[in-house]
Amino acid sequence: MEEFDTIVGSVTPREKSPTVDIYQNTVGLACPACDEPFDDLIVCKELTRLNLSERMDICPTTHEGSTVIFTHKEE
Template identity: 55%
Template structure:
């Protein structure tokens, strides 16, 4: 993720949720995932360590790290 402009990537996304533990963005413009080069559905930024995620559906995940925060790119199956 070192070669990705994370601020520019996030600027292209739609904020869905923010709380003390995480920020969640929806990818409404088909930005590609920096890990796998396929468009992703959502981006989750974990603001606390540890952070618990409640996922109710089956997803493929790509994971990275930005400014000591874990970022998760979700891909619906």
């Protein structure tokens, strides 16, 4: 997904670890899966468990062997 590098270069890094990277969409980019603005981009580099504290819709995909999740918080 060539578009992935553009998205990662435009969002704000919030957390980086060996298993997961989390970015916040502070510029209102559209989700490549549903074309709606997303809240966070989560890149799971290894099998991991996510503890999400809010109800949200997600758009999952993959990029270079990693699971990529675009979150959409419910209002």
